[in-house]
Amino acid sequence: MARSTRWTRQREAVLEAIQQAKKHLTAQEIYHRVRQRLPGIAYGTVYNSLAYLREAGLVREVKLGDGPVLYDKRTDRHDHLCCRRCGVVLDYKVPHLEQLLKRVRRETDFQVESAHVLFEGLCPDCQRSRDEEEQ
Ligand SMILES: [Zn+2]
Ligand SMILES: [Zn+2]
Structure with missing residues (x-):
């Protein structure tokens, strides 16, 4: 139980980092922003949260040319x-x-x-x- 609550909080923090950003963020940038709120969070957790949020349709992944994948709050x-x-x-x-x-x-x-x-x-x-x- 405690575990799932914690996971939800982490996903929420990841989602908020994307929604509050004025630009499209890389996974690294999201990690740095989330760490300011949840200092102990691991990169892998942020990465898993991103996969979850993308599958849930809450964020969009954008691949532009050779650049890293960017996360977009606009899902339309x-x-x-x-x-x-x-x-x-x-x-x-x-x-x-x-x-x-x-x-x-x-x-x-x-x-x-x-x-x-x-x-x-x-x-x-x-x-x-x-x-x-x-x-
Ligand atoms: Zn320019
Ligand atoms: Zn966009």
């Missing part, structure tokens, strides 16, 4: 903008995706089950610092 279907310079990851929802998927189906006969669009480029901050460097 959406896309991402990724800055190649500072690595910032922003949410973006491609409009009219349904129509695009119908077109893919028509042209390729492929039955798409999920879609995620990754936009790579420079965020506004990095565009500004690039412009300053060039002057």
Whole structure:
């Protein structure tokens, strides 16, 4: 009994770390944040909690290119903008995706089950610092 209560508290702390973050977090970053609340927590416990939360549909796992898996509090279907310079990851929802998927189906006969669009480029901050460097 005591064990399951403790597990719940740890999962809750992991979920809160993700929900309170303003960005998409790696497992390492989540571990560091959770440790501030539960100093004794092991990395493996955080990792298991993440798997549980993902399976429960409470968080989403996002894999962008070669980078580490990121954990996302937004669980609805959406896309991402990724800055190649500072690595910032922003949410973006491609409009009219349904129509695009119908077109893919028509042209390729492929039955798409999920879609995620990754936009790579420079965020506004990095565009500004690039412009300053060039002057
Ligand atoms: Zn940037
Ligand atoms: Zn996202």
